[in-house]
Amino acid sequence: MKIKILVLTIFYFIGSFNLSYAANSEKVDQISKNLRCLICQGQSVYDSQSDFALSMKILIQNKIDEGKNDEQIYDFLKSKYGEWIVYDPEINKNTVLLWVLPLILFVFGGILILRKVSIK
């Protein structure tokens, strides 16, 4: 009986430790999924096991521990590595075509369809 209780307590502690650990790293996962791994392009920081990405995850954890919110962490990394590090591009003169092109194509397609319908 005593052994059972002992084993259960040990499992309880392992479980609670894992839970608190997971709660923190989930946040790191969430942020690192939105970051581009700059030395292994095509992968996010979350996916990569490169030295760069591993350090980046530690840094994100440190920033969370310091009480920084997501926005502050993204801004910090953008100031160090530029806009390229985040997967969500902002609208500026370099990316305006990226944002506007789908709209232009949509309007153009609409005109084509309208013409076809009106001719019939």
Added chain:
Amino acid sequence: MVKNIKLIAVVFLVIVSFFILLKGLNKTNNYSPNLNSSNIDFNFKAKFLYSNEETTLYELINDKDFSLINIWASWCLPCRDEHPYLLNLNSLGKLNIIGINYKDSEVNAKKFIKELGNPYSKIVVDPSGVNSIELGAYGVPETILINNNSKTILKKYIGPLDDKKLAELKMIIKNEN
């Protein structure tokens, strides 16, 4: 008429995509950030390799007009190749060369310096790689030239130093003086 518009549109799109792809061919895949946008946080904290004391970047770059921050590791082969260039730069006497030992073991780092010579005036360690990220670095080796007075980055090299970069560094220091 409708057929013509379609044809023109398709031909136009093909031509546009052709030129976009052609332009992309000549671009390198390696992205490096704009130097002017990357600022340095001088409150950066790190421990020395040869003592257990903690220091900040402010304290590290206090002497001479220029500082050269070099990120290195004993396990990094290109760092071995660039070491003679750092020794050469140190012999100029105008630079305060600071080494950041990246994700390395203390024993191996000290062995590396003993074997190849020490061009650094100070060496700090970065066992987790976090300090290097705070400097906006990608990995090893990486070299950053700083003007100590204006606290600005003058030049940044990703990858090992070579003859060309050495000449360029000497040129920048000469022109800035």
